Amino acid sequence: MIRRFYWLLWLLVTGGLYFFENNTAPRIIFASSVLIPCLSLLSTFWCAERVRFELTAPATLPENAEFFCRISASGSKLLPFTLPGGIFQISSTDGADICLSKPFSCETPKMFRLRTGSPGTFAFHISDPVIEDRFGLCRIPVSASIEKQFFITTRNPDANNTGSGGNGNQETPNSMPDLSAYNGIREYIPGDPIRAIHWKLSAKTGRILIREADRDPEAETSASADNNPKNTPLEAGNSGDHFVLLSDLHAPNAQLRKRLQNCCIVTLLLCLVLIFLIPQARLGTEALCNRLFSASEALNAYAYQYFDIPAGQSTVPASILLGLAGFCMAGIALTGKAPLFLLLTAALTAGFQAYFGLPFPLYLNIPIFAVLGWLLLRGKLSRKLFLFYLSGLILTAMIITAQYPGVDPWIETRSESLRDKLTIAADLTDSGISETDEKAETRHVNSRSLITGENESNVSREFRPVIQKKEQISLPEWAESLSSVLPYIIVVLASLFFIAGLIRFVLRRIDAAEARKRFSSADNAEAILTMFRHTARWLDFFGYGSGNLPYRDWSGNLRNSLSESYADQFSQCVPFFEEALYSDHKPGAEKVEAVRSLLNHTEDLLYNQANRSQRLRLKFSECLL
Amino acid sequence: MRSELEAVIQEIEKAIIGKRSVIEKILMAMLADGHILLDDVPGVGKTTLAAAIARAMGMENRRIQFTPDVLPSDIVGFSIYEKESDRFVYQPGILNRANLVLADEINRTSARTQSALLEAMEERQVTVDGETHRLERPFLVIATENNVGTLGTQHLPYAQMDRFLVRLSIGYPDHEAQVAMLRQQRHHGPLENIRPVMTKETFLGMQRSVRDVTVRDNVLEYISRLTIASRDSDAAEIGISPRCAVHLEHTAMAKAWMDGRDYVTGTDVRDVFTDVCTHRLLLTPQAESEGFTPEQILQDLLNSVKNPDLIR
Numbered sequence: 001m002i003r004r005f006y007w008l009l010w011l012l013v014t015g016g017l018y019f020f021e022n023n024t025a026p027r028i029i030f031a032s033s034v035l036i037p038c039l040s041l042l043s044t045f046w047c048a049e050r051v052r053f054e055l056t057a058p059a060t061l062p063e064n065a066e067f068f069c070r071i072s073a074s075g076s077k078l079l080p081f082t083l084p085g086g087i088f089q090i091s092s093t094d095g096a097d098i099c100l101s102k103p104f105s106c107e108t109p110k111m112f113r114l115r116t117g118s119p120g121t122f123a124f125h126i127s128d129p130v131i132e133d134r135f136g137l138c139r140i141p142v143s144a145s146i147e148k149q150f151f152i153t154t155r156n157p158d159a160n161n162t163g164s165g166g167n168g169n170q171e172t173p174n175s176m177p178d179l180s181a182y183n184g185i186r187e188y189i190p191g192d193p194i195r196a197i198h199w200k201l202s203a204k205t206g207r208i209l210i211r212e213a214d215r216d217p218e219a220e221t222s223a224s225a226d227n228n229p230k231n232t233p234l235e236a237g238n239s240g241d242h243f244v245l246l247s248d249l250h251a252p253n254a255q256l257r258k259r260l261q262n263c264c265i266v267t268l269l270l271c272l273v274l275i276f277l278i279p280q281a282r283l284g285t286e287a288l289c290n291r292l293f294s295a296s297e298a299l300n301a302y303a304y305q306y307f308d309i310p311a312g313q314s315t316v317p318a319s320i321l322l323g324l325a326g327f328c329m330a331g332i333a334l335t336g337k338a339p340l341f342l343l344l345t346a347a348l349t350a351g352f353q354a355y356f357g358l359p360f361p362l363y364l365n366i367p368i369f370a371v372l373g374w375l376l377l378r379g380k381l382s383r384k385l386f387l388f389y390l391s392g393l394i395l396t397a398m399i400i401t402a403q404y405p406g407v408d409p410w411i412e413t414r415s416e417s418l419r420d421k422l423t424i425a426a427d428l429t430d431s432g433i434s435e436t437d438e439k440a441e442t443r444h445v446n447s448r449s450l451i452t453g454e455n456e457s458n459v460s461r462e463f464r465p466v467i468q469k470k471e472q473i474s475l476p477e478w479a480e481s482l483s484s485v486l487p488y489i490i491v492v493l494a495s496l497f498f499i500a501g502l503i504r505f506v507l508r509r510i511d512a513a514e515a516r517k518r519f520s521s522a523d524n525a526e527a528i529l530t531m532f533r534h535t536a537r538w539l540d541f542f543g544y545g546s547g548n549l550p551y552r553d554w555s556g557n558l559r560n561s562l563s564e565s566y567a568d569q570f571s572q573c574v575p576f577f578e579e580a581l582y583s584d585h586k587p588g589a590e591k592v593e594a595v596r597s598l599l600n601h602t603e604d605l606l607y608n609q610a611n612r613s614q615r616l617r618l619k620f621s622e623c624l625l
Numbered sequence: 626m627r628s629e630l631e632a633v634i635q636e637i638e639k640a641i642i643g644k645r646s647v648i649e650k651i652l653m654a655m656l657a658d659g660h661i662l663l664d665d666v667p668g669v670g671k672t673t674l675a676a677a678i679a680r681a682m683g684m685e686n687r688r689i690q691f692t693p694d695v696l697p698s699d700i701v702g703f704s705i706y707e708k709e710s711d712r713f714v715y716q717p718g719i720l721n722r723a724n725l726v727l728a729d730e731i732n733r734t735s736a737r738t739q740s741a742l743l744e745a746m747e748e749r750q751v752t753v754d755g756e757t758h759r760l761e762r763p764f765l766v767i768a769t770e771n772n773v774g775t776l777g778t779q780h781l782p783y784a785q786m787d788r789f790l791v792r793l794s795i796g797y798p799d800h801e802a803q804v805a806m807l808r809q810q811r812h813h814g815p816l817e818n819i820r821p822v823m824t825k826e827t828f829l830g831m832q833r834s835v836r837d838v839t840v841r842d843n844v845l846e847y848i849s850r851l852t853i854a855s856r857d858s859d860a861a862e863i864g865i866s867p868r869c870a871v872h873l874e875h876t877a878m879a880k881a882w883m884d885g886r887d888y889v890t891g892t893d894v895r896d897v898f899t900d901v902c903t904h905r906l907l908l909t910p911q912a913e914s915e916g917f918t919p920e921q922i923l924q925d926l927l928n929s930v931k932n933p934d935l936i937r
Contacts, residue, residue: 056915070914184783185862186910533937548927550892550934581934582841583888 003136006339006376007037013347014369020354025365028397033373036392037135040081044133047082048140053126060151061116069112071104071126080385083378084142086129088112092122105132105378116152124148134377134385184212257335264331271325275318283309284318291315296357339376346372366393519596524587525580531592531599532577535570542606542614551577566605573598629831630883632822633681640677640815641670643802647795649883650900651678651767655828656835656879659790659872660746660766662781662904669795671769673815675727682828683821684763687723689742691734697741701751702758715753720745720760724825728768732781742766743785763828783863783907790872792904831882838878839888843933847891848873850930851898860912860922865902873901891933899923 011033018030056070073084085105100114129142185198188208196210275281286307293304332338333345349368353359360368370393377385518530532551539545539554544561546554551574559567576591607618630652637648651674654661663671672688679686689700702718720726720742728742745751746766750759768789770781786792798806809815848870856864865873877893884893899920906919 067914070911184907536935548929548932548935550890550895550932552890552892577934578890578892579888582844582890583839583886585888 003339003378006343007135007137009343010346010373010376013343013350017350017354021357021359023359023362024400025359025362028366028393028400029369031400032370032393032396035396036373036389037133037137039388039392040133040135041137043081044131044138044140048131048142051082051084051129051131051142053084053086053129053142053146055124055126055146055148063116063152066113066115069114069124071112080382080388081134083132083134084129085132086142087125087127089125089127090114090122091125092120121149121151124150132378136378185209186212261332261335264328264335268325268328268332271321271328275321275325278317280314281317281321283313284315285322287313287315288318288322292356292358333372333375342372342376366397519599524589524592525585527592528576528580528587528595531595532573532580535573535595535599535602538602538606541618542610562605566601569598569601627831627883627885629823629827633678636681636819636822637674637677639809639818641674641795642805642809643798644670644674644795647793648674648678650791650793653876653879653883653897654790655763655765656832656882657790657872657875658763658765658832659875660768660788662786662789662792663767663769663795664792664904665769665771665794665796667771669797670815671767671795672727672729674795675725675767676816677819679725680816680819681822682725683824684724684828685722685761686725686727687719688727688729689719690729691731691738693733693735695734695738697738698753700738701741701745702753704754713754715756715758717758718751720751720764721758722761724761724763724765726764726766728766730771731768732770736782739781739785742768743788747788763825763832783905786904787866787868789904790876791900793900835875835879835882837887838881840874840878841888843936844877844889844891844894845874847894847930847933848877851894851926854926854930855902855906855923858922858926860908860917861906862909863907865905869902869905873898876901895927895932898927 011030014026014030014033018026052074054072054074056072061067071088083105085103088100088102088104090100102112124147126146129146130139131142132139185201186209188197188210192210198209198211201209275285286309290306290309293306297304329341329345333342346369349360349372353365359365370389374386374389377389515530515534518526519534521527521530536545536551536554539558544558546557552571555567555571555574558570573595576587576595579585579591580587607615610618633652634645634648638645641648651661655678663674665671675688676686678684689695698718700718700720702716702721704713704715706712707714731739731742741751745760746764749762749764750757752758797803806815851873852865852867852870855861858864873894874889876897877889880893880897881887881889902923903919906922908917908919908922912922
């Protein structure tokens, strides 16, 4: 519910920006904010009936051992705007309460590392499976849930390293594994000792890999042996000490990110406090505002009430503090991804542009809001999702640009007054522009008539909405070029499609004719190879081939589908083919004749059972006239 | 099957009943001049097998029972000061006097001792105090690993496993074979009836013949494609090494020779691929958690990489 509220706020912010700055960039931003969530909703509804969850885990496990469990979601057309999720549970099958319960979402396969406890029969569950869209606008339950039983068995009673009792062989959480003889390599998981990293292999592969220490597999594994339910983040039932340690192997390093975020928050607050407390900084801020006012007045038909500050007031301290504050805000937005903070950043950006009348350039405005919107998406942000998101933005930009031709968007964003003058010019050319006579409130202290250029004395604020009926003057240049070239492209593609088929047929016929010539080659090895391959091609064509198996293994299939005698004949010729292919021997004439006999038998056998279209193809394509 | 080898197999089967395929694979590995790793439970006849092979082939057989206190010098030899001649004299180790060495429970000894043996296996020589001593030819090692009761063991690291040509498992005999074994060993030991049917020199000649088997480029390319596909596989953490590719080639040559041919086919490579490569393939944790085994991954590779028979 709260996610929908966030997106409502986002629409208000972007809509407000569009309302106050009626330029191309805000238009694109607002339209994308509507279009892309709609696409997300559509994809979620589409995927709802098609998503399937799979749970992979061992069926039998020893007690006090670590194991991996994998959940993945699959389904046709599972688009990146959707988020499959649910509750991952482990419960004992003797009626005891749930031992372990954790929510998950798995747009990519999710690995969990778990540690077993006492022996018994347990079951994995994926319950309450749902599918959500990235924007949090809808949540659809999926019908199927999954259960999978597994057993925890007792260890070998001779092994004395079980349970939580310690002995000399037990690794402590802080002990350094013996890396001189390691057991294997695996990817780094947060919490692994840094010294175990295999730097050479990591540099080669580009991923961080660690040496897995060689250790007694029956020894108790280190890491978390804390069975106190109070100290684990897991919900535990009455049998809560059966499972400990649930680590999501795909989780990013949260600790570092949190540290960075805290740093940025503290710095931001400090900057804001300093701006208010230090007189020079406060005055410098006001001086900066005055500069922005004058810049806005130069561009727009507004007049501002300036702050009263001493002449020559330095803006350096204020610039530094404001710059640092802005940097920290960006850092918090990137590391924390807290929705409210991102919305606040968007609101401040839009508010700045609206209040000062200084819209950012298109190449700055759209990326800022695009990044903020991107960070607002839930779940893991993958490359595929990014491509879809970017495509949505580009599509919206193209539609908007095509919808509003006639005015150069670069000029449009630079000057409202220029747009207003264009409006006047459009009015003069009778393009149906109208203007209301109503006086509505403006945002600024003074207003100047855009028609006459005279100051209008007023106390009240007025808005002057301009209603425009735009007519399509011409298509954008790129659309015009495309529309003229498109018919030719279609004709060429269709021709190529037809001609390609014809060329393929002719080439196949030439190939078959060449092959038939080689049947009578003076080189017996070449003749055997050509004829045997031709035989295999016939068999493949009629579906009697055996895929990637060597010819020696085809006889079983041939025996079942054709006849035993044919399969025997085929098997007898395989060694001749192998000898011709793999050795330097010169086969005798009797072997050539044997293979030729096989080929003739094959052609007769299969041609007789061929249907009409197959026979036509064999006659013309395989030159069997 | 060549007649000489057939005679050897029949002799060995007097001691190891019902395991002809394992015996053939071991002989194939020996013809390819490679070493064998037997990974099996106790009491299935690993020592008996090695002794039977040595006896049937007229070779010197030595057994090393590895324990945690075995030193490298015990196996490669050491120098001892001889007072009479006032110099150090090299005392050969077990390896120097053997053609076939059974290294029992290699995983129970220290990494240093393992390295000493593995170095000798690779180079067919030992170096003690700067002096190199070549080992007698043929020199073959059958190492065993016992995975039951692995307390205090040092598993062979992956890099060392790569030095073994094949990893095999004898396994338990079936019911008929076990009854036959019990009947046979009622009154005498398993090795008593085995007589030598070959000499060392004959075996060396066989090895030279194997090296003369023709391997065409299409087979070499097939081997290379298989190894590259293993490295590109998502399920494999570490794929098949170039050393393994060489071993694969030699084993395929040995197989072709045993089948009576002087050329290697794509089918020969397919037949030996799993035996040669299973112990060298390291799976990712994800693949292991999904229940995949190296054999399955290798079979997938065989199904996906195009057979040279089918390439025009």
